[in-house]
Amino acid sequence: MGENEASLPNTSLQGKKMAYQKVSADQRAPGHSQYLDNDDLQATALDLEWDMEKELEEPGFDQFQLDSAETQNLENSETADLNLDSIQPATSPKGRFQRLQEESDYATHYTRSAPKSNHCNFCxxxxxxxxxxxxxxxxxxIGYYAHENCPSNATSSGTLDLQLYQEILKTIQAEDIKKSFRNLVQLYTSEDDTEISKKIETQWTSLGLEDIQFVNYSVLLNLPGPSPSSVTLSSSGQCFHPNGQPCSEEARKRNSQDLLYSYAAYSAKGTLEAEVIDVSYGNADDLKRIKKIKNVTNQIALLKLGKLPLLYKLSLLEKAGFGGVLLYIDPCDLPKTANLSYDTFMVSLNPGGDPSTPGYPSVDGSFRQNRPNLTSLLVQPISASLVAKLISPQKDRTRKGVCSPLELPNNEERIVNMQVQTVTKFKTVTNVVGYLKGxxxxxxxxxxxSHHHTAYSYSGQEWASSTAIITAFIQALMLRVKRGWRPDRSIVFCSWGGTAFGNIGSYEWGEDFKKVLQRNAVAYVSLHSPIxxxxxxxxxxxxxxxxxxAEKNNFNCSRRAQCPKTNVSSVQIQGDSEYFINHLGVPTVQFAYEDIKALQ
Structure with a gap:
């Protein structure tokens, strides 16, 4: 090839008016491949040149020229696999961009597509x-104007003010409560719990309550035996009924119902003859004092009610080793106007709910436990008059207006024989539940x-006052409902059954609907003993x-001379609210009218 210019074999490239530098054959390294002169190498060099121009383009880069291959050091060419530095970028007499305009085929063949812009995505x-x-x-x-223009037939109780509160109170009349009370007391002698429940349902329906249901549970009840319990003095052989009257057929006939229901439900049954030991209120200090001077194993404790929960005191006596307990109320712990010396009473040793299904509701298919009694003690409630007969000689306990508590001297021994008779049966307990939708x-x-009388229990006329109050309250609210008023939240009116046996009705209902009540119950208003x-x-x-x-008390007490302060406590709330406050955590309030003298 010599010093002459190497002619390009591809004639098409010569027609495009592009000038390339000449490469001398003498400048090629020895052993250089002959394929460097072919058309593919020229096209590759052209593509590489164009890529370098695009990627390395800077201001003034158009004047970039590669040094001549003649000035390169050929002695180092042996270490290079392929030296393309001798190829200089092509230039056009008219400029690069003008060349692209003249040769459209060049642009489409050697250019790359530009990256897509993010402007479209942002838009x-x-x-x-x-x-x-x-x-x-x-x-x-839309929601705002729809709420403004939407008519409402019922007015929300969110605007309930003092005037509305006064109107509801004025609607509750004493005569209506007395009438309802008299009608309920007539059912006192009924032996069928269903009859009382139906009577309540009929009254609530007549007042306009929307949805009323009967909720029944089959539970284990501890009922009195065929004959009343008795206490006999071993020294004289005298037999007494729990009210202090001598055992006789005439006394049984005259006070048959009272005598039968003077017992402790779920107590152990049987007969025990032992010494009577006065333990006063039965707290830990009293028991320590007694155990130092006497042997209490399998003896009978004379226990006063009050100061501490009954079940707690019984557990202490059982742990100490006593075999029986005689319960009574000291007259000095009662108001001065009360005279209950010969009155008897019933207590339940059940902490709450059906004893055969502890912790779960008594529904069909539930597992039943055999628990005829909940303590090993023989427990018998007695009157204060019977306690006085156990103490000799008889003394006047009232001196100069000061009441002397009943006490059995520790140096005197009294041996008595106590007999407890009870029967355990499964019975149906009915709850009446009505709903006023919010x-x-x-x-x-x-x-x-509230609670109603269970035919198998003896609770006096207290239950009638509770049911009469809630009925009057329903009547007052339903009169407002008929005028278009509605409460914000739903009100659930409940009349519980089985309260005397350990709040069984409320416990079973609460266990049955536990999840719903824990999530949705806001408050519990107790009318357990309102009068x-x-x-x-x-x-x-x-x-x-x-x-x-406190606000409601101030309103109601404005017309009265004295008003007691609100007692803030959860433990002191008794009755059917116990499960809701202690097991479900529902805030609870209880209202009752009291005599101030009784509170002092």
Whole structure:
């Protein structure tokens, strides 16, 4: 080839008016491949040149020229696999961009597609965001004007003010309560619990209550035996009934119901003859004092009610080794106006619920445990008059207006024989549950609870006052409902059965609907024993309801001379609310009218 210019074999490249530097054959390294002169190498060099121009383009780069191959050091060419530095970028007399315009085929063949821009994606996202904001604002405007223009037949109780509260109170009349009370007392001698429940359901339905249901549970009850219990003095052989009257056929006939139901439900049954030991109120200090001077194993404890929970005191006596217990109420612990010396009473040793299904509801298919008694002690309630007969000689316990408590001297020995007879049976307990649906939060519940007489128990006429009060309350609310008023939350009216045996009705219902009540119950209003006097309103409330109760007390006490302060306590609330406050954690309040003298 010599020093002459190497001619390009591809004539098509010569027609494109492009000038390339000449490469001398003498400049090639020895042993250089002959294929460097072919057309593919020229095309590859052209492509590489164009890529370098695009990627390394900077201001003034158009004047970039590669050094001549003649000035390169050929001595180092042996270490290079392929030296393309001698190929210089092509230039056009008219400029690169002008050449692209003249030769469109060149541009389409050697150019790469430009990367896509993100401008389109940003515009789409911006449009979507604007559309969502406009729709959101439009929805708010529609909801606002729809709420303003939508008529409501019932007025929300959110605007319940003092005037509405006064109107509800004025609707509750004493004559209506007395009438309802008299009608309920007539059912006292009924032996069928269903009859009383149907009577309550009929009254509530006549008042307009919407939904009333009977909720029945088959539970284990401990009932009195065929004959009343008795206490016999071993020294004289005298036999006494629990009320202090001598054992006789005439006394049984005259007070048959009272004598039969003077017993402790779920007590052990049998006969025990032992020494009577006075343990006063039965606290830990009293027991320590007694055990130092006497042997208490399998003896009979004379125990006063009060100061501590009964079940706790019985557990201490059972642990100490006593075999029996005689319960009584000291007259000095009662109001001065009360004279209950010959009155007897019934107690339940059941902490709550059906003893055969502890912790779960007594529904069909539930496992039943055999628990005829809940303690090993023989427990018998007696009157204060019977306790006085156990103490000799008889003394006047009232001196100069000061009451002397009943006490059995420790240096005197009294041996008695106590006989306890009970029967355990499965019976049906009925709860009456009515619903007044709320307006804004119908799935949130305010529970108002009372209790009715269970035919198998003896609870006097207390249950009738409880049922009469809740019936009058329902009547007052339903009159407002007929005028278009509705409470914000649903109100659940409950009349519990089996209260005397350990709040069985409320326990079983609470266990049956435990999950719903824990989630949706707001408060429990207890009307367990609302009438205990006629002097002032006495209330016991959970801490979260203290402010509400204080406001209502101030309103009701404005017309009275004296008003007791609100007692904030959960432990002191007795009756059917026990399961709701202690097991479900529902805030509870209890109202009752008391005599101030009885509270002092």
């Amino acid at each position: 789409c996202l911006f449009k979507i965001l604007c559309t969502a904001i406009i729709l959101f604002i439009f929805g708010i405007l 307006l804004t939060s119908p799935d949130r519940y305010i529970i108002v609870g 205990r006097g006629n002097s002032s309103l006495y209330s016991v409330a959970s801490p979260s309801l203290q402010q509400l109760v």
